Amino acid sequence: MSAQTSVLPVATGRTTLATFWQSLRRHPALGWASVGTSLAASGAAVVVPLLLGRLVDLVVADGTTRSLLLTSAWILGAGFAAAVLTGASRWLVTEWGMRACADLREEVLDHALRMDSARLESAGSGDVASRVTDDVEQVTDSIRLAAGVFTALVTVLVTIAGFAALDWRIAAAFLVVLPVHVFSLRRFTPRAKRLYAAERQAAGVRTQRLLTTFGGMRTVHAYGMAQRQSQRVERASQDAADARLRAVRGFLWFANMMNYAEAIGLTAVLLAGFLLVRAGDSSVGDVTAAALLFHRLFGPLGMLLVSFNDVQSAGAALARLVGVIGVDVPATRSGDAPAGRAAAGVTAKSVSHRYADGPAVLHDVSIEIAAGESLAIVGASGAGKTTLAAILGGVFPATDGAVWLGGRLIGDLSPTDLRRTVGVVTQEVHVFAGTLADDLRLAAPDASEDDLHAALRLVGADGWVAALPAGLATPVGDGEHPVTPGQAQQLALARIALLDPPIVVLDEASAEAGSAGAHQLELASSAVIRGRTAIVVAHRLTQAHACDRVAVMSRGRIVELGRPDDLVAAGGRYAELWAAWRR
Numbered sequence: 001m002s003a004q005t006s007v008l009p010v011a012t013g014r015t016t017l018a019t020f021w022q023s024l025r026r027h028p029a030l031g032w033a034s035v036g037t038s039l040a041a042s043g044a045a046v047v048v049p050l051l052l053g054r055l056v057d058l059v060v061a062d063g064t065t066r067s068l069l070l071t072s073a074w075i076l077g078a079g080f081a082a083a084v085l086t087g088a089s090r091w092l093v094t095e096w097g098m099r100a101c102a103d104l105r106e107e108v109l110d111h112a113l114r115m116d117s118a119r120l121e122s123a124g125s126g127d128v129a130s131r132v133t134d135d136v137e138q139v140t141d142s143i144r145l146a147a148g149v150f151t152a153l154v155t156v157l158v159t160i161a162g163f164a165a166l167d168w169r170i171a172a173a174f175l176v177v178l179p180v181h182v183f184s185l186r187r188f189t190p191r192a193k194r195l196y197a198a199e200r201q202a203a204g205v206r207t208q209r210l211l212t213t214f215g216g217m218r219t220v221h222a223y224g225m226a227q228r229q230s231q232r233v234e235r236a237s238q239d240a241a242d243a244r245l246r247a248v249r250g251f252l253w254f255a256n257m258m259n260y261a262e263a264i265g266l267t268a269v270l271l272a273g274f275l276l277v278r279a280g281d282s283s284v285g286d287v288t289a290a291a292l293l294f295h296r297l298f299g300p301l302g303m304l305l306v307s308f309n310d311v312q313s314a315g316a317a318l319a320r321l322v323g324v325i326g327v328d329v330p331a332t333r334s335g336d337a338p339a340g341r342a343a344a345g346v347t348a349k350s351v352s353h354r355y356a357d358g359p360a361v362l363h364d365v366s367i368e369i370a371a372g373e374s375l376a377i378v379g380a381s382g383a384g385k386t387t388l389a390a391i392l393g394g395v396f397p398a399t400d401g402a403v404w405l406g407g408r409l410i411g412d413l414s415p416t417d418l419r420r421t422v423g424v425v426t427q428e429v430h431v432f433a434g435t436l437a438d439d440l441r442l443a444a445p446d447a448s449e450d451d452l453h454a455a456l457r458l459v460g461a462d463g464w465v466a467a468l469p470a471g472l473a474t475p476v477g478d479g480e481h482p483v484t485p486g487q488a489q490q491l492a493l494a495r496i497a498l499l500d501p502p503i504v505v506l507d508e509a510s511a512e513a514g515s516a517g518a519h520q521l522e523l524a525s526s527a528v529i530r531g532r533t534a535i536v537v538a539h540r541l542t543q544a545h546a547c548d549r550v551a552v553m554s555r556g557r558i559v560e561l562g563r564p565d566d567l568v569a570a571g572g573r574y575a576e577l578w579a580a581w582r583r
């Protein structure tokens with residue numbers, strides 16, 4: 001299905017940078033402190049070799065013991081200050097990046113949650129999920145790296161400035177390393193991409209083989225496949241190890257090239273220094289300082305070059321996050337008056353729908369449901385019942401036509417208004433992680449314990465909730481106290497009761513239950529429907545028969561519409577279904 005192709009955009013490099021920069025600017029105090037301490041740390045670190053050069057000159061010129069001791073004391077002080085300031089700057093920069101990242105994550109999540117559900121659906125839930133999990137994780141992980149890159153960059157710039165201040169001719173000698181770096185980076189970067197991708201793929205195959213072996217343990221035993229399976233895992237492990245070795249060898253080549261560059265650069269600096277000292281244009285101390293500065297440049301420079309790849313892939317993850325923020329979402333119009341509990345009808349005019357590029361599944365459906373009226377939708381599987389109910393409930397918009405809830409066009413309702421106007425229970429009911437009370441309060445955060453108990457009583461769930469180890473405070477959701485599908489549906493209905501909307505859409509609310517629980521759920525649905533405008537997708541005809549009107553659907557159209565008894569008397573499709581059901 002083409003619905004799985006991602007339609008969520010990926011931001012351009014410029015937008016990504018601008019958005020991240022905006023997040024960083026939200027923390028100006030941290031930003032200034034980070035830049036200030038990084039500059040101070042690098043400055044103090046550059047002072048150490050300069051003072052060492054001075055010490056050499058003092059020794060050469062037979063300086064006094066006092067001046068030697070004083071310079072040594074300054075060296076110690078600068079070294080200590082550099083160490084403390086470097087630690088502080090690392091911490092500050094990491095904190096700065098982490099906060100910006102947290103803001104970005106919130107913004108992305110908020111955006112994803114407010115996004116039009118049809119858009120989310122056609123993007124494929126996997127795409128959105130991987131953006132708000134893997135990509136956020138990758139960006140967060142990279143913050144520590146980025147903090148290192150930031151301090152390395154400041155150090156390189158400050159050191160080069162120190163270098164140039166010492167003697168520009170020695171600084172010029174340093175430039176011989178550039179061609180070596182450019183050559184190794186251009187050769188290594190595309191190779192590294194391939195090698196790391198192959199390494200990840202081989203590791204993935206190994207994990208997959210291990211999982212299928214363990215997952216299919218019974219089959220493996222039953223067919224005596226243990227030896228063959230372990231050979232397959234062994235081969236995959238060997239491939240993964242080989243791929244890892246190739247990646248490590250590739251990196252070692254690059255590290256070697258950096259060592260060559262250092263050797264070449266140091267030789268050039270010393271040679272230039274030697275010639276300058278011989279010509280009387282420079283002192284031995286200055287050349288010593290230049291050589292030391294050059295040496296300490298290599299740590300941060302190497303860090304910048306090595307992290308080139310990681311920074312690129314973190315940038316790619318960031319672009320996917322910023323892409324989510326770029327999607328238009330309906331604004332939260334807090335000033336809108338809540339639709340309230342006043343009776344509200346539902347009107348659909350010429351509604352047609354198709355999923356992604358598929359065929360039309362609803363054709364020109366028009367219907368008017370009066371305030372307080374209940375309408376059952378029945379029909380064969382694939383007739384379009386769920387699609388029509390979802391469109392009437394505002395779950396996603398129809399590709400054509402219009403729907404009014406309580407006299408207002410769905411498109412004009414803010415997400416908050418929509419939620420207050422219509423409550424929807426779909427075929428997929430979720431129990432969210434947290435306590436049972438948390439799960440219920442998703443619908444009404446301010447509900448008191450009494451409200452929660454009343455809602456549970458209404459849907460007939462008070463008995464089993466009271467029997468739970470900690471009642472409403474029992475943790476539910478994945479890995480916690482198990483909740484049966486029927487109980488999960490009761491909770492979904494209780495959430496609707498707490499939300500108290502004037503319109504409800506129940507899509508097969510009783511279909512999940514076994515025959516014993518089905519009746520209980522039917523009672524719960526009837527209780528929730530009472531006093532509201534209701535649209536019920538009903539597979540059980542008893543439920544349909546209890547509604548004011550029934551719409552029979554076939555191939556995306558309403559083919560019969562009327563009061564259940566009238567439809568039975570008319571002897572059409574519903575009458576056939578009813579007769580079959582009662583047999």
Ligand SMILES: Nc1ncnc2c1ncn2[C@@H]1O[C@H](COP(=O)(O)OP(=O)(O)OP(=O)(O)O)[C@@H](O)[C@H]1O
Pocket residue numbers: 003355358361379380381382383384385386387388
């Ligand atoms: N997300 C989707 N993407 C593409 N096609 C879909 C999607 N959901 C439903 N359809 C198609 O739309 C048509 C109507 O489906 P719908 O679920 O609305 O019917 P239904 O009457 O509720 O069926 P059932 O009783 O089996 O749930 C079917 O042909 C179905 O395959």
